[in-house]
Amino acid sequence: MATYHDLPPHARQRLAVAERVAVLTGAGISAESGVPTFRGPQGLWRSFRPEELATPEAFARDPQMVWEWYDWRRGKVAACRPNAGHTALAAMGVKVPSFTLITQNVDGLHRLAGSTDPVELHGNIWQTRCLGCGKVQENRQTPLVPLPPTCPTCGGMLRPHIVWFGESLDPAILGRAQQVAGDADVFMVVGTSSVVWPAAGLAEVAAMNGATIIEINVEETPLTPDADVTLLGPAGYHLPRIVEGLWG
Numbered sequence: 171m172a173t174y175h176d177l178p179p180h181a182r183q184r185l186a187v188a189e190r191v192a193v194l195t196g197a198g199i200s201a202e203s204g205v206p207t208f209r210g211p212q213g214l215w216r217s218f219r220p221e222e223l224a225t226p227e228a229f230a231r232d233p234q235m236v237w238e239w240y241d242w243r244r245g246k247v248a249a250c251r252p253n254a255g256h257t258a259l260a261a262m263g264v265k266v267p268s269f270t271l272i273t274q275n276v277d278g279l280h281r282l283a284g285s286t287d288p289v290e291l292h293g294n295i296w297q298t299r300c301l302g303c304g305k306v307q308e309n310r311q312t313p314l315v316p317l318p319p320t321c322p323t324c325g326g327m328l329r330p331h332i333v334w335f336g337e338s339l340d341p342a343i344l345g346r347a348q349q350v351a352g353d354a355d356v357f358m359v360v361g362t363s364s365v366v367w368p369a370a371g372l373a374e375v376a377a378m379n380g381a382t383i384i385e386i387n388v389e390e391t392p393l394t395p396d397a398d399v400t401l402l403g404p405a406g407y408h409l410p411r412i413v414e415g416l417w418g
């Protein structure tokens with residue numbers, strides 16, 4: 171509805187009295203940690219076409235190439251630390267009576283910052299799933315040897331435990347996200363282009379149930395016209411100011 175450079179008083183008041191707050195994050199919150207985003211000038215997708223890499227068809231055609239891309243990304247993420255935006259959300263989590271963090275990110279930086287039990291919509295880059303026995307396992311080895319990695323239980327080929335284009339999100343995880351969005355008094359949308367579904371639909375679920383929608387992004391997105399407030403600027407600038415201003 172309107173863009174701002176500071177949280178306006180009406181939104182500050184809504185957040186101060188909110189019983190239930192949910193936050194949806196995207197790649198933008200990890201940008202200040204050095205994790206490349208997907209779209210935009212510095213985006214991961216600039217040099218790799220997503221349909222060539224982040225689809226089950228691409229993996230079936232060339233698992234080696236897809237795994238090389240993930241191995242490279244795992245190495246990059248391993249060298250990154252949570253930033254002030256991640257830390258502020260972890261702090262918000264202990265201040266608000268009922269707080270849920272929903273993330274599209276697979277980098278695990280919210281957990282590292284201290285957020286407990288984030289809802290990871292698109293999976294986790296540190297988990298693998300066996301194509302043979304289906305077992306999901308944590309795997310932090312970087313670089314991975316052998317590539318593609320194999321299952322220690324059955325010897326089958328492993329894949330990243332990540333939701334690719336055209337794959338359904340885990341219904342229990344998506345259901346939980348839709349539930350908390352629908353219950354929220356305030357729904358914040360931080361650092362996402364709001365173009366990938368069904369994550370992009372969560373703000374609408376929240377708005378339909380009366381939530382105040384606060385967006386934080388360095389630029390306007392398709393959500394901006396429907397948000398109550400869009401704060402323009404980096405998440406690592408705005409989130410600590412909000413937390414300090416309300417609960418510091």
Ligand code: BJW
Binds near residue numbers: 362391
């Ligand atoms: C900052 C900042 C700073 C920078 N501070 N901000 C309905 C309509 C149309 C299509 C569909 C639909 N429903 C489903 C689809 C198909 C598809 C889809 O959405 N396609 C669209 C792209 C058109 N969705 C799916 O296939 C989903 N599956 C599904 O719905 O199954 C059922 C079904 C299938 C087919 C048809 C219909 C139903 C699955 C989606 C899985 C998404 N997976 C990915 C890749 C995972 C691989 C991996 O990570 O390795 O997840 S895609 C990629 O995008 C990744 C991200 O989580 C996701 C979102 O990206 P995000 O976070 O928004 O990042 P960016 O880079 O796009 O944006 C960064 C933002 O940050 C920008 O706005 C910057 O300005 C900002 N920023 N620095 C604040 N410092």
Ligand code: ZN
Binds near residue numbers: 300302322325
């Ligand atoms: Zn197995």
